[in-house]
Amino acid sequence: MDPSSIPPKSYQNDQPNAPQTIVTFYNLPDHPTFMNCPWCNTNVTTQAHLKNGLLVWVIVIVLLIVCFPLAFIPCCLQSCKDVEHYCPKCSHFIGVKKRIE
Numbered sequence: 001m002d003p004s005s006i007p008p009k010s011y012q013n014d015q016p017n018a019p020q021t022i023v024t025f026y027n028l029p030d031h032p033t034f035m036n037c038p039w040c041n042t043n044v045t046t047q048a049h050l051k052n053g054l055l056v057w058v059i060v061i062v063l064l065i066v067c068f069p070l071a072f073i074p075c076c077l078q079s080c081k082d083v084e085h086y087c088p089k090c091s092h093f094i095g096v097k098k099r100i101e
């Protein structure tokens with residue numbers, strides 16, 4: 001076998017399967033917003049999903065102590081909830097609007 005036909009040994013990457021770094025956005029608006037998805041690199045209008053965040057549970061606990069029949073109210077208030085943004089194309093999580101950290 002002709003040694004010149006053997007390709008030179010390729011450079012060995014230390015981490016050939018290193019996980020791709022994806023930026024997660026915080027403090028996005030609380031409504032669907034137009035942005036570039038970091039996962040599929042497409043300009044999309046995000047899908048906003050409401051989620052009971054820390055603020056909801058803080059108010060629930062306070063209301064349980066003060067006036068427990070009203071404790072469910074924060075779970076019904078959209079303005080108390082965190083908003084998670086997802087890509088409509090690839091369905092990946094893009095970022096979140098947190099009411100409190």
Ligand SMILES: [Zn+2]
Nearest residue numbers: 037040087090
């Ligand atoms: Zn995407």
